[in-house]
Amino acid sequence: MPEPLLDGARCTVCGYAVAFPRPRCPACGAAVAPARFGPEGTVWSATVVRVAVPGRTPPYGLAYVDLDDGPRILAHTEGDAPVPIGSRVRLVASGGDGDVVVSAAPG
């Protein structure tokens, strides 16, 4: 199975990375090209949601992850505790119609 990567766009001029399609670079206005990001990154912050949210079963973990040379993304995390800030994680599911999910990167 191919490694999950995240589809997005990168600016052809300033290099700005974004995890979603964009018609032009939101940072500088120049042209963007399709790009893929991941699979590893560093946790910027994390929490666990413990209240009812439509379509979700609490508790569920969320983390902002700075993908290496890529965008900051919101990802789901496994387990019942926030993943440590600064820890290394790896994409295990890359979205599409579902959630982006990360888990601890192997040592």
Place this chain on the structure above:
Amino acid sequence: MSGVAVYGVGTSRFAKQPERSLAELAWDAVLEALADAAVDRVDAAYVGTVFGPPGVAQRVLHTLGIVDVPVVTIENACASGTTALHEARAAILAGRYETVLVLGIEQLTAAFTGAIHPEPTDPEGRSGMALPSLYAMSAARYLHAGWVTPEQLALVSVKNHRHALANERAQYGGHHTVAEVLGSRMIADPLTLLQCCPISDAAAAAIVGPLRDERRDVPIRASQLRSGALWDQRAEHVWGFELVRDVAGAAYAEAGVGPAEVDLFELHDAFTIGEIVTTEALGLAEAGGGGELVSSGHTALGGKQPVNPSGGLLSRGHPLGATGVAQVAEVVWQLRGEAGDRQVDGARIGVVETMGGGVSGIDGNGAVVAVLGG
């Protein structure tokens, strides 16, 4: 001198009150504001609301006989009410109107029983990012950096619930301890229930017009509004910090005052971390110094610069569209010396800050900072 002043303010009670209609909430706020301003008609109305419903402004205003005037409805997330004030002021400065009603109105119990639902058309909202978790991300980051302690976060809740005991309009006043706050149910780690504002139903109103020589009028010395810049992997600060810092800087420049000259603040403490980050962004402390402001008593009633003497969003309740106008009402009462047992002695200049969020990828839907008085 040209400028704009608040002539009068009014609010409904803040509570979960689904038995009262939106119109009834508006009656309380608008009639009090009209009486307070001693006016009986307005040239235009700017109405801030988030969850509406569509037509809510005209639907409630016509029951008060406020008809046949321009009515503009504004949605700017939690900053909807102060955005309405900002735009009303701009229209008056442009000479378009003489007497304008600013109304914020919201009935959240009609839409939600618990936390506001994440917006499914937003990528992060679709992924389950509720507002408590957005603020929890900031709190976790601050704790990790050693910029705040759990006890300092809890002290924001203790302080604002204590302030609200002197505010009969507030939803939840109380004597809480740090241990009670930290021991309340976890909502989104590290934020516990008593660190999150409650949903609420309320309306708040202000009558504004050109500066005139009336003792009870409160000048709006400055008002600034903008949406957030891109917030992404380049951001070193937590969500919203730079937006509030920049909007506040522009407001201070317009008003010709600095943060040290401000006697009190009504600011966006939707969650305890919000007050910590915002006091830093407003220039009361360096980044990382907000915790000390609350643990030293600097921001408590009786301290040097009280923050949220009304009880803030944490205790007054947070009916989104009504919140900003309620903040303005509190500052008006304080600057007139009409705030009763929560009066800030000698208050001369007050600042209102409201921060709206929910759109991912930017540093906030919008922030408003207004400087009143002086």
